[in-house]
Amino acid sequence: MRITVAILTYNWPDALERVLESLARQTRLPDEVIVTDDGSGEATAEVMRRVAAWFPVRLVHLWQPDDGARMSRARNRAIAAATGDYIILLDGDMVAEPHFIADHEAFAMADCYVQGSRVLSDETLTRRMLADGTVRASFFTPGIERRRHxxxxxxxxxxxxxxxxxxxxxxxxxxxxxxxxxLRLNGFNESMTGWGREDTELVARAFHAGIRRRDLRFSALATHLYHRTRKNVVDNPNDRFLEDTRRRQLVRCDNGVDQHLAEFSEPPVDIRPRNSEQIA
Structure with missing residues (x-):
């Protein structure tokens, strides 16, 4: 079972570096990490070059121009480019606990997807974690919500x-x-841009296809680094896509991952120095 981690990022290089460090410390390393970038600037590219010098597994950086929030497109490009059998979707502000990959692997099941959870950190803890990569959230750490996670x-x-x-x-x-x-679902619906609902719409189609959900609680732990929320969107146009998917019982979206498969018919380049390929 080959595992690809697809990390979505946008202009937060310090957080991305901590996420990549956490993946490099896993008890079960992923086979591939793809950072799919929704238009970040040069600072993110610099982090990728720095991390590539020591990263222990295949590392890919996919970049697309900044044309508004196109999370669905960015994730679809990672899905198309992935060489793994199993894809873990992770945001670029989620610092993984050392058993994160091993836990996902243990709970992978045919005809199911896995829904993980997160610990929420406050601004103070986030500053500490960004400043010191050894800081991790535990049950007694100040500055967290959803302590059970x-x-x-x-x-x-x-x-x-x-x-x-x-x-x-x-x-x-x-x-x-x-x-x-x-691929059967045609990935995320790229007609959905801006904040929110693209993940719920994907899962709605998965349910229509007979794919069920496994909740991963008390395993595959990750700490979400604090930032201002974008949840309070009034009259979100993506709600209408979700409602249409549910009403029509859709399984596939029209504007999805299939349009990127030709681009990645050959796997994208591993950005690590050539001699580091012997590590993977």
Whole structure:
């Protein structure tokens, strides 16, 4: 089972560096990490070059021009480019606990996707984590919300992971999908731009296709670095796409990942120095 981690980023290079460091410290390393970049500036490219010098596995940087928030397109490009059988979707502000990849692998199941959770950090803890890459959130760390999500309890996690079609708490910051399932759904709907609902719309189509959800609680832990929220969108046009998908029981979207497959018929370049390929 080859695992690709697809990290979505936009103009927060300090956070991205911490996320990449956390992935390099995993007890089970991913086979590939793709940073899919929604138009960041040169500072992010500099982080990628610096990290590439020591990163332990295949590392890819996909960049697209900054033309508004095009998260669906960015994620679809990573899906198209992925060489893994299984894709973990992770946001560029999510610092992974050392068992994150191993836990996702343990809970991967045919005809299911995995919905992970997150610990929320406040501004003070986020500043500490950005300044010092050894700082991690634990149950007793000040400055966190959803404290229960710091607890790694695999036996309890198995109880929570019963397949369902629950619609609450869908978030693409921590998700695992089989790549073949994402291709069957045609990935994210790129007609949905701006903030929100593109992950819920994807999952709605997955449910229509018979793919169920496994909640990953008390495993695959990650800490979300604080930033101002963009959730309070009034009359979000993406809601209408979601409503149409549910009304028509759609499985595939028209404007999806298939338009990027030809571009990545050959895997994109590993940006690490050539001699580091021996490490992977």
């Amino acid at each position: 710091t607890l790694r309890l695999p036996a309890l996690a198995r109880w929570y992971a019963k397949p369902s079609q629950k619609t609450r708490g869908i978030k693409s910051c921590n998700m695992g999908f089989w790549r073949d399932d994402l």
